[in-house]
Amino acid sequence: MSAEKNLTGVRRARDTGEGKDKAAARDELRTAILSGEYMPGERLVEAQLIERFGVSRFNIRLALQDLSGEGLVEIQRNRGAQVRKISLAETIEITQVRMVLEGLVAAQAAERVTDAQASELDEIGLLMRRAVESGEFRRYSDLNQRLHGLIRTIAGHATADRLIGTLRAQLARHQFMLSLLPGRPQTSLPQHERIITAIRERDPAVAETAMREHIASVIEVLRSLEENGGHP
């Protein structure tokens, strides 16, 4: 009866190197934007992106839609997409939101931290102090990100985590600027140490306050830039 069969498992392998899909295009484009390869206000022409990433226009389009939802690109009808410009006022707003969100996360981390995680926090604090003392600002900046990331892991607050991630991405360029401001490490190091201590001692209220004061000082710097007309 069934003479011919086995048609289901046939898979067509594309050896043209076009195995990429929407997700790949989105991630690569996001990385390119965050790395500064595309500057704010720069147009993102679909044809160029096709050439760059080797993805079909359809998937490029979906990727742009996604990044628009993340607030990284702005799409105007019939005018295409461009890297979204973020004003200083908006930077302050976003940082304010980050302040309260990371405060919430720090508080929850203080409630849930394990002993092993507490030691890891201590270790990062030690490395940060050494980095500042020896003037390794780039290393300090990396440790900064690692600390905030660890706190988010400890808290395990998926909702806040996701939002903080998208907000951080929007500020990627500005944050890099800020961490290199003269005097910043000397100001922020004791703040970081307070946060670590509070979480290690499992004190949610102090952890939240410390985290908020830390980010509030960043907002102060931004406000001073605003008055000086330090345009980005």
Add this chain to the structure above:
Amino acid sequence: MSAEKNLTGVRRARDTGEGKDKAAARDELRTAILSGEYMPGERLVEAQLIERFGVSRFNIRLALQDLSGEGLVEIQRNRGAQVRKISLAETIEITQVRMVLEGLVAAQAAERVTDAQASELDEIGLLMRRAVESGEFRRYSDLNQRLHGLIRTIAGHATADRLIGTLRAQLARHQFMLSLLPGRPQTSLPQHERIITAIRERDPAVAETAMREHIASVIEVLRSLEENGGHP
């Protein structure tokens, strides 16, 4: 020949927006989901949505993708979209985030409130008290939304505003449940009055604390539901 472009009427899409049909489909579908017409877990088949909204499949797909970004629907590859189910644990997380965001907004509202807006707040407070005293819970619920909305308007914090909007949408069904719990209005009315007083007196710290305590009491209710397995 004077080719008079009389395209008035349907074609009047402003160039400020992005997609015309896409936006319409998205808004209508969101309204349908929030009104409970589609229940959580229900599949959203593209063909049916085309029939329902009279929009092309292309735009339906874009709308679904947008709503996925808003956290209202969940898209699985090759399996289509469905109304996202939100667990009680996630409801608590979302409400926690709302707590800190609305706290931030309340604080900023206290800094920026005008005299006219202060009177409007007072008026809403008065109407709320009357609604509770006369047992008009549905009216009280409406006033509740109006109060929170007015506070957001006063604050003028676009970033927090947008996030709160998407979070509220995700909880639309749960919030409706909560506002009808017995005893809730008697608990929340004095909380609302504290918030109004603090903003009117231009005290950001107290306004933030009052708002947070208000929403924290909602979280307490959710936690009690969690222990009882959602069956009171």
Add this chain to the structure above:
DNA sequence: GTTCGCAAGATTGTCAACAATCAGTTTCGA
């Protein structure tokens, strides 16, 4: 009676061609 495999149907994913629109340039008339 149950379980497994396999085809048929339903549904979503992708593409390439076509239509609509925009930005810049040219042409025409006062």
Add this chain to the structure above:
DNA sequence: TCGAAACTGATTGTTGACAATCTTGCGAAC
């Protein structure tokens, strides 16, 4: 000379068809 209408090239928006994938129902084997 100046301004406005019309043209051109580039870019995006949309459609319909087709391919890939999942789900369902049926029948055979145990």
